[in-house]
Amino acid sequence: MTSTLQTASNLLAKATTTEVAAALPKPPSWFAHLPSPVSKPAGLSIDELHAFLEKEKAGQLKGGVDWIVVDVRRTDIEAPNDYFIPSAVNLAAQTFYQTLPALYPMLSKIPLVIFHCSSSAGRGPRCAAWYQDLLDSKKETGSKALVLTGGIKAWAEKYGGEEGALVRL
Template sequence: MSWHAAFPQPKSTPAEITAQDLGALTGTPGVDYIVIDVRRTDIIGDADAARAMIPGALNLAAQTLYPTLPTAGLLLKNIPTVVFHCNSCKAGGRGQRSAAWYQDWLDAHGITSSKALVLQGGWKAWLEAFPDKVIKV
Protein backbone atom coordinates (compact mmCIF):
# COMPACT_ATOMS: atom_id res chain seq x y z
CA MET A 1 0.00 0.00 0.00
CA SER A 2 1.32 3.46 -0.92
CA TRP A 3 2.08 5.95 1.83
CA HIS A 4 -0.66 8.25 0.49
CA ALA A 5 -3.40 5.61 0.10
CA ALA A 6 -5.03 6.57 3.42
CA PHE A 7 -5.47 10.19 2.29
CA PRO A 8 -7.86 11.66 -0.30
CA GLN A 9 -6.78 12.06 -3.89
CA PRO A 10 -5.92 15.76 -4.47
CA LYS A 11 -8.34 17.76 -6.62
CA SER A 12 -6.22 20.73 -7.68
CA THR A 13 -3.23 20.90 -9.99
CA PRO A 14 -0.89 23.66 -8.78
CA ALA A 15 1.30 25.43 -11.31
CA GLU A 16 5.04 24.87 -11.45
CA ILE A 17 7.90 27.29 -10.86
CA THR A 18 11.40 26.73 -12.24
CA ALA A 19 14.47 26.70 -10.04
CA GLN A 20 15.67 29.84 -11.84
CA ASP A 21 12.40 31.66 -11.15
CA LEU A 22 12.41 30.54 -7.52
CA GLY A 23 16.00 31.75 -7.16
CA ALA A 24 14.99 35.11 -8.60
CA LEU A 25 12.09 35.70 -6.19
CA THR A 26 12.46 38.91 -4.26
CA GLY A 27 10.97 39.71 -0.93
CA THR A 28 11.37 38.21 2.48
CA PRO A 29 11.43 34.41 2.76
CA GLY A 30 8.77 33.26 5.21
CA VAL A 31 6.76 36.42 4.58
CA ASP A 32 6.43 36.88 0.80
CA TYR A 33 7.18 33.27 -0.12
CA ILE A 34 8.28 30.04 1.51
CA VAL A 35 9.72 26.76 0.29
CA ILE A 36 8.39 23.53 1.79
CA ASP A 37 10.72 20.54 1.38
CA VAL A 38 8.55 17.44 1.67
CA ARG A 39 11.37 14.88 1.57
CA ARG A 40 11.60 12.56 4.56
CA THR A 41 14.36 9.97 4.77
CA ASP A 42 15.96 11.01 1.48
CA ILE A 43 16.82 14.44 2.93
CA ILE A 44 19.47 12.66 4.97
CA GLY A 45 20.31 10.07 2.33
CA ASP A 46 23.63 8.48 1.54
CA ALA A 47 24.66 10.99 -1.11
CA ASP A 48 26.30 14.13 0.25
CA ALA A 49 24.19 16.27 -2.11
CA ALA A 50 21.00 14.84 -0.57
CA ARG A 51 21.96 16.08 2.88
CA ALA A 52 21.12 19.68 2.10
CA MET A 53 18.17 22.02 1.70
CA ILE A 54 17.23 25.21 -0.11
CA PRO A 55 18.12 28.14 2.19
CA GLY A 56 15.10 29.19 4.24
CA ALA A 57 13.07 26.06 3.41
CA LEU A 58 11.00 24.20 5.98
CA ASN A 59 11.00 20.41 6.05
CA LEU A 60 7.43 19.10 6.36
CA ALA A 61 7.46 15.48 5.22
CA ALA A 62 4.80 14.56 2.67
CA GLN A 63 3.90 11.50 4.70
CA THR A 64 2.67 13.67 7.58
CA LEU A 65 1.57 16.81 5.72
CA TYR A 66 -2.05 15.90 5.03
CA PRO A 67 -3.04 15.14 8.64
CA THR A 68 -1.28 18.30 9.84
CA LEU A 69 -2.90 20.63 7.28
CA PRO A 70 -5.35 22.11 9.80
CA THR A 71 -2.34 23.55 11.66
CA ALA A 72 0.14 23.92 8.79
CA GLY A 73 -2.48 25.65 6.66
CA LEU A 74 -3.13 28.24 9.36
CA LEU A 75 0.60 28.94 9.59
CA LEU A 76 1.07 29.23 5.81
CA LYS A 77 -2.19 30.86 4.65
CA ASN A 78 -0.90 34.44 4.79
CA ILE A 79 2.25 33.70 2.78
CA PRO A 80 1.38 34.55 -0.85
CA THR A 81 3.57 31.92 -2.54
CA VAL A 82 4.17 28.48 -1.02
CA VAL A 83 6.52 26.35 -3.12
CA PHE A 84 6.56 22.60 -2.49
CA HIS A 85 9.26 20.21 -3.59
CA CYS A 86 10.53 16.68 -3.14
CA ASN A 87 13.55 15.09 -4.77
CA SER A 88 12.37 15.35 -8.38
CA CYS A 89 8.68 16.43 -8.32
CA LYS A 90 7.53 13.88 -10.85
CA ALA A 91 3.83 13.63 -11.73
CA GLY A 92 1.91 12.13 -8.82
CA GLY A 93 4.94 12.39 -6.55
CA ARG A 94 5.30 13.86 -3.09
CA GLY A 95 5.92 17.46 -4.18
CA GLN A 96 2.93 17.69 -6.50
CA ARG A 97 0.66 15.75 -4.16
CA SER A 98 1.59 17.94 -1.16
CA ALA A 99 1.14 21.17 -3.11
CA ALA A 100 -2.26 19.98 -4.32
CA TRP A 101 -3.38 19.04 -0.80
CA TYR A 102 -2.40 22.50 0.44
CA GLN A 103 -4.19 24.19 -2.48
CA ASP A 104 -7.26 22.01 -1.85
CA TRP A 105 -7.18 23.09 1.81
CA LEU A 106 -6.98 26.75 0.77
CA ASP A 107 -9.84 26.32 -1.70
CA ALA A 108 -12.02 24.49 0.85
CA HIS A 109 -11.60 27.38 3.27
CA GLY A 110 -12.09 30.13 0.67
CA ILE A 111 -8.56 31.44 1.26
CA THR A 112 -7.11 33.40 -1.65
CA SER A 113 -4.20 35.08 0.14
CA SER A 114 -1.89 32.13 -0.62
CA LYS A 115 -1.25 29.74 -3.49
CA ALA A 116 0.67 26.50 -3.88
CA LEU A 117 3.36 26.01 -6.51
CA VAL A 118 5.54 23.01 -7.33
CA LEU A 119 9.27 23.34 -7.94
CA GLN A 120 9.73 21.92 -11.43
CA GLY A 121 12.31 19.13 -11.22
CA GLY A 122 12.41 19.37 -7.42
CA TRP A 123 15.58 19.31 -5.34
CA LYS A 124 17.58 17.90 -8.25
CA ALA A 125 16.71 20.92 -10.42
CA TRP A 126 17.60 23.36 -7.62
CA LEU A 127 20.92 21.63 -6.98
CA GLU A 128 21.78 21.70 -10.68
CA ALA A 129 20.88 25.40 -11.01
CA PHE A 130 22.32 26.58 -7.67
CA PRO A 131 24.94 24.13 -6.35
CA ASP A 132 26.36 26.83 -4.07
CA LYS A 133 22.96 27.96 -2.69
CA VAL A 134 22.24 25.11 -0.29
CA ILE A 135 22.27 24.58 3.46
CA LYS A 136 23.84 21.35 4.65
CA VAL A 137 21.83 19.29 7.15
Protein backbone atom coordinates in the same frame (compact mmCIF):
# COMPACT_ATOMS: atom_id res chain seq x y z
CA MET B 1 4.80 -31.75 2.35
CA THR B 2 8.57 -32.10 2.59
CA SER B 3 8.92 -32.36 -1.19
CA THR B 4 6.84 -29.18 -1.63
CA LEU B 5 9.10 -27.28 0.77
CA GLN B 6 12.18 -28.69 -0.95
CA THR B 7 10.85 -27.62 -4.36
CA ALA B 8 10.08 -24.11 -3.07
CA SER B 9 13.51 -23.91 -1.49
CA ASN B 10 15.18 -24.96 -4.75
CA LEU B 11 13.21 -22.37 -6.71
CA LEU B 12 14.14 -19.61 -4.24
CA ALA B 13 17.80 -20.61 -4.38
CA LYS B 14 17.79 -20.17 -8.16
CA ALA B 15 15.77 -16.94 -8.19
CA THR B 16 17.41 -13.55 -8.35
CA THR B 17 16.65 -10.90 -5.77
CA THR B 18 14.68 -9.00 -8.42
CA GLU B 19 12.56 -12.06 -9.22
CA VAL B 20 11.82 -12.68 -5.54
CA ALA B 21 10.93 -9.03 -4.99
CA ALA B 22 8.63 -9.05 -8.03
CA ALA B 23 6.81 -12.12 -6.67
CA LEU B 24 6.11 -10.53 -3.27
CA PRO B 25 2.89 -8.55 -2.79
CA LYS B 26 3.41 -4.79 -3.04
CA PRO B 27 2.77 -2.84 0.15
CA PRO B 28 0.24 -0.02 -0.23
CA SER B 29 1.66 3.41 -1.00
CA TRP B 30 2.11 5.82 1.91
CA PHE B 31 -0.84 7.86 0.64
CA ALA B 32 -3.24 5.00 -0.22
CA HIS B 33 -5.49 5.70 2.79
CA LEU B 34 -5.61 9.48 2.17
CA PRO B 35 -7.95 11.36 -0.17
CA SER B 36 -6.77 11.99 -3.71
CA PRO B 37 -6.10 15.69 -4.26
CA VAL B 38 -8.19 17.55 -6.82
CA SER B 39 -6.08 20.64 -7.52
CA LYS B 40 -3.23 20.78 -10.00
CA PRO B 41 -0.96 23.57 -8.70
CA ALA B 42 1.16 25.41 -11.22
CA GLY B 43 4.88 24.91 -11.48
CA LEU B 44 7.54 27.41 -10.51
CA SER B 45 10.87 27.11 -12.29
CA ILE B 46 14.12 26.89 -10.38
CA ASP B 47 15.14 30.14 -12.10
CA GLU B 48 12.03 31.90 -10.77
CA LEU B 49 12.82 30.68 -7.25
CA HIS B 50 16.42 31.80 -7.70
CA ALA B 51 15.11 35.26 -8.59
CA PHE B 52 13.15 35.28 -5.30
CA LEU B 53 16.36 34.55 -3.40
CA GLU B 54 18.15 37.33 -5.29
CA LYS B 55 15.34 39.76 -4.46
CA GLU B 56 15.59 38.67 -0.83
CA LYS B 57 19.31 39.52 -0.83
CA ALA B 58 18.40 42.94 -2.27
CA GLY B 59 15.78 43.48 0.46
CA GLN B 60 12.85 43.41 -1.98
CA LEU B 61 11.27 40.13 -0.80
CA LYS B 62 11.44 38.16 2.41
CA GLY B 63 11.45 34.37 2.61
CA GLY B 64 8.88 33.14 5.13
CA VAL B 65 6.80 36.27 4.54
CA ASP B 66 6.39 36.75 0.79
CA TRP B 67 7.11 33.12 -0.11
CA ILE B 68 8.19 29.92 1.56
CA VAL B 69 9.71 26.70 0.30
CA VAL B 70 8.26 23.49 1.75
CA ASP B 71 10.59 20.52 1.35
CA VAL B 72 8.48 17.37 1.78
CA ARG B 73 11.34 14.86 1.69
CA ARG B 74 11.72 12.52 4.66
CA THR B 75 14.27 9.73 4.70
CA ASP B 76 15.94 10.81 1.47
CA ILE B 77 17.56 13.84 3.13
CA GLU B 78 20.81 11.97 3.66
CA ALA B 79 24.22 12.16 2.05
CA PRO B 80 24.78 12.89 -0.72
CA ASN B 81 21.44 14.79 -0.79
CA ASP B 82 21.74 16.27 2.70
CA TYR B 83 20.93 19.85 1.80
CA PHE B 84 18.07 22.34 1.72
CA ILE B 85 17.16 25.42 -0.25
CA PRO B 86 17.69 28.52 1.92
CA SER B 87 14.54 29.56 3.82
CA ALA B 88 12.97 26.11 3.28
CA VAL B 89 11.10 24.22 5.97
CA ASN B 90 10.91 20.44 6.06
CA LEU B 91 7.40 19.01 6.41
CA ALA B 92 7.49 15.33 5.46
CA ALA B 93 4.92 14.26 2.88
CA GLN B 94 4.03 11.16 4.87
CA THR B 95 2.50 13.31 7.65
CA PHE B 96 1.64 16.46 5.72
CA TYR B 97 -2.04 15.74 5.13
CA GLN B 98 -2.63 14.82 8.78
CA THR B 99 -0.95 18.01 10.05
CA LEU B 100 -2.47 20.33 7.43
CA PRO B 101 -5.19 21.65 9.79
CA ALA B 102 -2.46 22.85 12.19
CA LEU B 103 -0.24 24.15 9.36
CA TYR B 104 -3.00 26.06 7.59
CA PRO B 105 -3.08 29.09 9.94
CA MET B 106 0.66 29.60 9.41
CA LEU B 107 1.02 28.78 5.72
CA SER B 108 -2.11 30.65 4.61
CA LYS B 109 -0.51 33.95 5.66
CA ILE B 110 2.21 33.47 3.04
CA PRO B 111 1.27 34.40 -0.55
CA LEU B 112 3.39 31.77 -2.34
CA VAL B 113 3.93 28.33 -0.80
CA ILE B 114 6.38 26.42 -2.99
CA PHE B 115 6.52 22.64 -2.55
CA HIS B 116 9.20 20.23 -3.66
CA CYS B 117 10.59 16.77 -3.06
CA SER B 118 13.55 15.12 -4.76
CA SER B 119 12.29 15.60 -8.31
CA SER B 120 8.81 17.08 -7.74
CA ALA B 121 7.19 14.18 -9.53
CA GLY B 122 5.21 12.65 -6.65
CA ARG B 123 5.27 13.88 -3.06
CA GLY B 124 5.79 17.58 -3.81
CA PRO B 125 2.87 17.92 -6.24
CA ARG B 126 0.61 15.75 -4.01
CA CYS B 127 1.25 17.92 -0.92
CA ALA B 128 0.90 21.13 -2.94
CA ALA B 129 -2.45 19.88 -4.24
CA TRP B 130 -3.69 18.99 -0.74
CA TYR B 131 -2.74 22.47 0.43
CA GLN B 132 -4.42 24.12 -2.58
CA ASP B 133 -7.52 21.96 -2.05
CA LEU B 134 -7.76 23.25 1.51
CA LEU B 135 -7.29 26.86 0.37
CA ASP B 136 -10.01 26.39 -2.24
CA SER B 137 -12.39 24.80 0.27
CA LYS B 138 -11.98 27.84 2.54
CA LYS B 139 -12.17 30.27 -0.40
CA GLU B 140 -8.74 31.57 0.64
CA THR B 141 -7.17 33.66 -2.12
CA GLY B 142 -4.29 35.24 -0.21
CA SER B 143 -2.08 32.16 -0.54
CA LYS B 144 -1.41 29.73 -3.34
CA ALA B 145 0.45 26.45 -3.76
CA LEU B 146 3.16 26.04 -6.38
CA VAL B 147 5.43 23.11 -7.26
CA LEU B 148 9.15 23.65 -7.81
CA THR B 149 9.78 22.14 -11.24
CA GLY B 150 12.46 19.45 -11.06
CA GLY B 151 12.65 19.52 -7.26
CA ILE B 152 15.81 19.71 -5.19
CA LYS B 153 17.73 17.65 -7.75
CA ALA B 154 17.22 20.25 -10.48
CA TRP B 155 17.99 23.06 -8.02
CA ALA B 156 21.22 21.43 -6.83
CA GLU B 157 22.29 20.61 -10.38
CA LYS B 158 21.97 24.21 -11.53
CA TYR B 159 22.70 26.22 -8.39
CA GLY B 160 24.58 23.80 -6.13
CA GLY B 161 27.92 25.45 -6.83
CA GLU B 162 26.63 28.93 -6.10
CA GLU B 163 27.51 30.49 -2.75
CA GLY B 164 24.50 30.34 -0.42
CA ALA B 165 22.22 28.43 -2.82
CA LEU B 166 22.20 25.27 -0.66
CA VAL B 167 22.23 24.79 3.07
CA ARG B 168 24.08 21.61 4.05
CA LEU B 169 23.03 19.60 7.09
